[in-house]
Amino acid sequence: MSALKVVEICAGAGGQALGLExxxxxxxxxxxxxxxxxxxLRANRPDWKVAEGDVADEGTWRPEDYKDDLDLLAGGVPCPPFTIAGKQLGAADERDLFAWAVGLAGRMQPKALLLENVRGLSAxxxxxxxQHVLDTLLELGYVGEWRLLQASDFGVPQLRPRFVLxxxxxxYAGYFHWPEExxxxxxxxxxxxxxxLMAAEGWEGAEEWAARADTIAPTIVGGSKKHGGADLGPSRAKAAWAGLGVDAWGVADEAPGPGWKPAVTAKGEKPGPKLTTRMAARIQGFDDSWKFEGRKTTTYRQIGNAFPPPVAAAVGRSIAKALRKEGEPRERRDAVHDHVYAILREASAPITVDQILVKLEKRGSKAMAVPDIERHLSYLxxxxxxxxTERKPGVLAYQLDGFKAFVGQDGHERHELFKANKAKIS
Structure with missing residues (x-):
């Protein structure tokens, strides 16, 4: 079969790219x-065309140049807007490109779209x-679906939940089936x-160590350029790594050699060996032939921020089957992620909290109290x-009046914030 054409944005070090390939x-x-x-990317695939720069800057590339007969638009847009560490700013974060990437599908008209992000986006x-993303896609002629996928269900030896659209x-939509675990x-x-890899330099303790490290790893965290150096994550993750006999307070240049023994800490602990970047890459599902360019910290960051190739490959195969219309089509079910938002979107005039409650009941959605509605409106x-607007003394009516996210606007504050913080964005 002929290869399917993909354009990938925010491609990183190639985890999704390798999987899709x-x-x-x-x-x-x-x-x-x-x-x-x-x-x-260039070192591993010299024949690929790689555009370096801000993906939303048309000086970097012109999306319309790639719209003809494009099968898939894919990407792993920045995660911090949806993480607790990034303060879950969502559309107010200058790094948020999710909505922009969805709109890009309307400009490029691929047959399919694949975007992945952190579990926080499922909150x-x-x-x-x-909900806004699904509604926008429907207006553009696409049927979208979200799914939380666990990397460990795809042969990857770590806990790594990814939220995938x-x-x-x-x-083609009816022919798409999520990969079965x-x-x-x-x-x-x-x-x-x-x-x-632990035994590669002659360490005699590798066999005993491997017997102790008898479960999958916690999520490898690459972090951002704001992060000081390469280590294996926050305190809880470090404790989990310690249980596997791994010193998570850094990344080693090489595997332990003959006679290696851990230094005893001030607390009397004997931490195990540190991982090398090659070990971290294998935990992420990269094959050993994939080379990483840059110094240790930047290499580890590339690895830790990647979409595990086996997960990308499984989803990619499901998309490929759908594009070839293989198998039996399934019945489409429209999911509503936010009923309050849906009611506001459908309303032709400002609507009060009491009116929202009535409409929620008619829709058969989960019951909510007045304080819940008010809190939800604050989130929205x-x-x-x-x-x-004040409908009558003490009674407010609400109306949806646009999305705050960057979707390509020339005058959006994202541009100035991006320029000011570019050195810290990764």
Whole structure:
């Protein structure tokens, strides 16, 4: 079968790219901001066209140049807008490109769209954001669906939940089926995955270490350029790594050699060896042939921020089957992620909280009290402009008045914030 064409934005070090390639997709363009990640892509796939720079800057690339017969638009847009560490600013974060990427599908008209992000985007805080994305896609002629996927269900030896959006044009949407966990290889333990690498420099304790590291790893965290150095995550993750016999307070230059023994800490602890970047890459599901460019910290950041290739490959194969209309089409079910947002969107005039409650009851949605509605409206106002008017003394009526997110506007504050913070964006 002929390869399917993909343009990938925010491509990073190639985790999603490698997975999609394994699923039968051919990259006609990869766009990435980080110079080290671009160097990694070029080193591994010299024949790919790699555009380096701000993906939303048409000086970097012109989306319309790639719209002809494009099968897939894919990407892993920045995660901080949806993380607790990033303060969950959502549409108010200058790094948020999710809504822009959805709109990009309207400009480029691919047959399918694949975007992945952190689990935080699945939280109730962003239910209206998700609903807006699905509504926008439907207006553009796509049927979208969200799914939380666990990397460990796809043979990746770590806990790594990723929230994935897949959207396809109407004629293909019914043929899309999410990959079944039962069809995926079982995830090895950390010890099984890394024993040969731990023993590569002659360390006699590798076998014993591997027996101790008998479960999958916690999520590898790459962090951002604001992060000081390479380590394996916050305190809870470090404790989990310690239970696997791994010192998570840094990344090693090489595997332990003959006679290696841990230094005893001030607390009397004997931490195990640190991981190397190659070990971290294997935990992420990269094969050993994939080379990373840059110094240790930047290499680790590239690895830690990647979409695990086996997960991308499984989703990519499902998309490829749908584009070829293989299998039996399934019945489409429209999911409503935020009923309050949906009611405001449908309202032709300002609406009070009491009116919202009545409409929620008619829709058969989960019951909410007045304080719940008011709190929810406050959440909505973080991502949407909501106008309030006094219907009568003490009674406010609300009307949805636009999305705050960057979707390509020339005058959006994102541009100035991006310029000011570019050195810290990754």
């Amino acid at each position: 394994n699923a039968g997709f051919e990259h006609v363009l990869a766009v990435e901001l980080d110079p080290n990640a671009c160097a990694t 109730s805080r962003f239910s209206a954001y998700r 897949v959207a396809l044009k109407e004629e 039962s069809e995926q290889p079982p995830a090895p333990s950390v010890g099984e995955a890394l024993k040969d 106002s973080r991502d949407f402009h909501i106008e309030s």
